[in-house]
Amino acid sequence: MTSHVVGYPRMGPKRELKFALESMWDGKTQAADLEQVAKDLRASIWKQMSEAGVSMIPSNTFSYYDQVLDTTAMVGAVPARYGWTGGEIGHDVYFSMARGNKTKPAMEMTKWFDTNYHYIVPELSGETKFVYSSRKAVSEYKEAKELGVDTVPVLIGPVTYLLLSKGDKSAPKGFNTLSLLDAILPVYKEVITELKEAGASWIQLDEPKLVMDLEASQYEAFKKAYAVLGEVAQVKLLVETYFTDLPAEAYKTLCDLPIAGFGVDLVRGNKTLSLIKEHGLPEGKTLFAGVVDGRNIWANDLAASVAVVEELQAKLGKDNVVVSTSCSLLHSAVDLKNETKLDSELKSWMAFAAQKLLEVVAVAKAVSGQKDEAFFAANASAQESRRNSPRVHNKAVKEAAAALAGSEHRRSTPVSSRLEQQQKYLNLPILPTTTIGSFPQTPELRRVRREVKSKKISEEDYDKAIKAEIDSVVKLQEELDIDVLVHGEPERNDMVEYFGEQLDGFCFSANGWVQSYGSRCVKPPIIFGDVSRPKAMTVYWSTYAQSVTKRPIKGMLTGPVTILNWSFVRNDQPRSETCYQISLAIKDEVEDLEKANITVIQIDEAALREGLPLRKSEHADYLRWAVHGFRITTCGVKDTTQIHTHMCYSNFNDIIHSIIDMDADVITIENSRSDEKLLSVFREGVHYGAGIGPGVYDIHSPRIPPTEEMADRARKMLAVLESKVLWINPDCGLKTRKYAEVVPALTNMVNAAKQLRAELAN
Ligand SMILES: [Zn+2]
Numbered sequence: 001m002t003s004h005v006v007g008y009p010r011m012g013p014k015r016e017l018k019f020a021l022e023s024m025w026d027g028k029t030q031a032a033d034l035e036q037v038a039k040d041l042r043a044s045i046w047k048q049m050s051e052a053g054v055s056m057i058p059s060n061t062f063s064y065y066d067q068v069l070d071t072t073a074m075v076g077a078v079p080a081r082y083g084w085t086g087g088e089i090g091h092d093v094y095f096s097m098a099r100g101n102k103t104k105p106a107m108e109m110t111k112w113f114d115t116n117y118h119y120i121v122p123e124l125s126g127e128t129k130f131v132y133s134s135r136k137a138v139s140e141y142k143e144a145k146e147l148g149v150d151t152v153p154v155l156i157g158p159v160t161y162l163l164l165s166k167g168d169k170s171a172p173k174g175f176n177t178l179s180l181l182d183a184i185l186p187v188y189k190e191v192i193t194e195l196k197e198a199g200a201s202w203i204q205l206d207e208p209k210l211v212m213d214l215e216a217s218q219y220e221a222f223k224k225a226y227a228v229l230g231e232v233a234q235v236k237l238l239v240e241t242y243f244t245d246l247p248a249e250a251y252k253t254l255c256d257l258p259i260a261g262f263g264v265d266l267v268r269g270n271k272t273l274s275l276i277k278e279h280g281l282p283e284g285k286t287l288f289a290g291v292v293d294g295r296n297i298w299a300n301d302l303a304a305s306v307a308v309v310e311e312l313q314a315k316l317g318k319d320n321v322v323v324s325t326s327c328s329l330l331h332s333a334v335d336l337k338n339e340t341k342l343d344s345e346l347k348s349w350m351a352f353a354a355q356k357l358l359e360v361v362a363v364a365k366a367v368s369g370q371k372d373e374a375f376f377a378a379n380a381s382a383q384e385s386r387r388n389s390p391r392v393h394n395k396a397v398k399e400a401a402a403a404l405a406g407s408e409h410r411r412s413t414p415v416s417s418r419l420e421q422q423q424k425y426l427n428l429p430i431l432p433t434t435t436i437g438s439f440p441q442t443p444e445l446r447r448v449r450r451e452v453k454s455k456k457i458s459e460e461d462y463d464k465a466i467k468a469e470i471d472s473v474v475k476l477q478e479e480l481d482i483d484v485l486v487h488g489e490p491e492r493n494d495m496v497e498y499f500g501e502q503l504d505g506f507c508f509s510a511n512g513w514v515q516s517y518g519s520r521c522v523k524p525p526i527i528f529g530d531v532s533r534p535k536a537m538t539v540y541w542s543t544y545a546q547s548v549t550k551r552p553i554k555g556m557l558t559g560p561v562t563i564l565n566w567s568f569v570r571n572d573q574p575r576s577e578t579c580y581q582i583s584l585a586i587k588d589e590v591e592d593l594e595k596a597n598i599t600v601i602q603i604d605e606a607a608l609r610e611g612l613p614l615r616k617s618e619h620a621d622y623l624r625w626a627v628h629g630f631r632i633t634t635c636g637v638k639d640t641t642q643i644h645t646h647m648c649y650s651n652f653n654d655i656i657h658s659i660i661d662m663d664a665d666v667i668t669i670e671n672s673r674s675d676e677k678l679l680s681v682f683r684e685g686v687h688y689g690a691g692i693g694p695g696v697y698d699i700h701s702p703r704i705p706p707t708e709e710m711a712d713r714a715r716k717m718l719a720v721l722e723s724k725v726l727w728i729n730p731d732c733g734l735k736t737r738k739y740a741e742v743v744p745a746l747t748n749m750v751n752a753a754k755q756l757r758a759e760l761a762n
Helices: 016-025 031-052 067-074 091-099 136-146 158-164 177-198 216-229 248-256 272-279 302-316 344-348 353-367 373-388 395-402 415-426 443-453 459-480 539-547 560-565 575-595 616-634 653-661 679-683 707-718 739-761
Strands: 057-059 109-111 118-120 151-156 202-206 236-240 261-265 286-292 321-325 504-507 514-517 520-522 526-532 554-558 600-604 642-647 666-669 691-694
Touching: 016 031, 031 057, 031 136, 031 353, 057 136, 067 091, 067 118, 067 136, 067 151, 067 158, 118 514, 136 151, 136 177, 151 158, 151 177, 158 177, 158 216, 177 202, 177 216, 216 236, 216 248, 236 286, 248 272, 261 272, 272 302, 286 302, 286 353, 302 321, 302 353, 302 373, 321 353, 344 373, 353 373, 395 526, 395 575, 415 642, 443 459, 459 539, 459 739, 526 575, 539 554, 539 575, 554 575, 560 575, 560 616, 575 600, 575 616, 600 616, 616 653, 653 679, 707 739
Parallel strands: 057 151, 151 202, 202 236, 236 261, 261 286, 286 321, 554 600, 600 642, 642 666, 666 691
Antiparallel strands: 109 118, 504 526, 514 520
């Protein structure tokens, strides 16, 4: 039986591509050095897949930055500002689009569906002329062939590409990028023809947009596109979909397209399987059954996958099913082989991309009667040990989480009267100023944290160094005359990892990196067991900070939904259950901070919005348990304890009622980068009774905003919000900035607040 892999991580097992890219960008190495690293990586990936026995091996899933940007290069859709005048697109133009250059900013970047991978958003207009301008797909196909590997070249499909694009500045409002379909198809046809001539027998076109809620005209675009591409004779087209269930209409569309096969995600969502069983498959089409999870790091339950594939075969015919991954393995970690920190039992429960290749092949072989008994036996015993391990299952935690059902966990006093009681304690001026939490992270701080971990310095020296940093951050804020202070988070490496390291049920890999964008990778914590908090996590530093100032210090916590969304989560229980367990741990921390006389506590939910499911029909359920998870953390505090939350984005007009339902006393939000989009929701009459601090200062840029500019931003807010609820603060934490930028910017921010207070007093 045939095995297939949708795509593979490109960074390399030790992030080789990252270091090669950054070294070239810094001018330390030449383009030729980068190209050699890239070529070696591609060769090793193809060799690995071929040795594993994968029958359909992808090519062109490698990228120097992003596969959507590669497609922009392929079709020559370079925005005019980069001065490209035609010909094959080289590194200069490519990296200018990705990262900007001395004179031109980069193109916009956004999240790839509901993953933490980001792509470069194509900018199109009615004037865009598509020209075949990057032969990367063909050259990678040939490169593999020279190494003796016949691959399946992978392209982003034309309809998904256009739907992911946006109208550029010249495009009229409401410009429909799909209107360019006729114009882009000839380039795709040219590429497919050239790939066929180079010897490719299958070509994979990724069309993940098919899993989304689409309109009739969008389904029509798929029919039109594949009617044209299907005209290229003697090559089989595979349309790949992933990330959730297919809507029935999409399934029907795929069945009708003149293509040889299509791929479905059978891991995330459980409705596609019923669609297949109900409707079957038209004669001559092949189903690529994505049974190995590309979004996680858990070992596949091989026996369960074999059962699914056998069921499909019985329904569709033996030769019409191919075993595949649920999506590209880009979203998993690379290779478990390099893990030195995880013990052997934990490792036996896991599979990174390299191990997932073996799983795909093992399932395919087993279905064709060549079952690797030893491999299956080892897998079954690992599954069994994970199901029963006391490291995974904690009865007390499960009981506490189960006891949450049926309660709303709301604070009993309404927010307006809580705010009045808090003000009696806090005695803050009108338009109070604060920051979001972190202060600049200096190399010195990173050194101190590294050295205490490796025991190069003693705990006492570490303690002294962190306290000295807190002293100076608190003193600075007092000098700046900020009203609600923070301790600056010098002890924290990362807002999720810091908590994960102190909670039971989490583990950390040494090399489990996943590409986030360009050369940037993240190493998500792994939640493997029931979550509990052995002891207080932040009380020590927060109380120290409070001991050196009379002004209120904000206790700083990461919220349960954000911890959940930025980790690799368990696949043996619903996400909501894991979220509730984390909520209970954070609730204990909140109450310990309160007992220690910290009366302002911020619980960040930076990632609440990004956890929204892809399909609208699933939003309400997610928001219900996510918002409930947040309320669990705060429902036990006194009315006089002020709960803040923070969100790093402003496009929440569609979820504003869920945000209100979180019932925080004060919310701080990104606002300055997005043209005050946020304020439109209040203009439209939504009433927000709690305190609110839309950011007046964009911390993502080194630019120092002048006082008048920040005052102006706040004046716009005052036009739609009452002065007694408005806070003045930056957009986000300051850890990526330098003190040389932060000090003058915060000085201007406080001056802006004082200027407005004077205006309001008149
Ligand atoms: Zn933020």
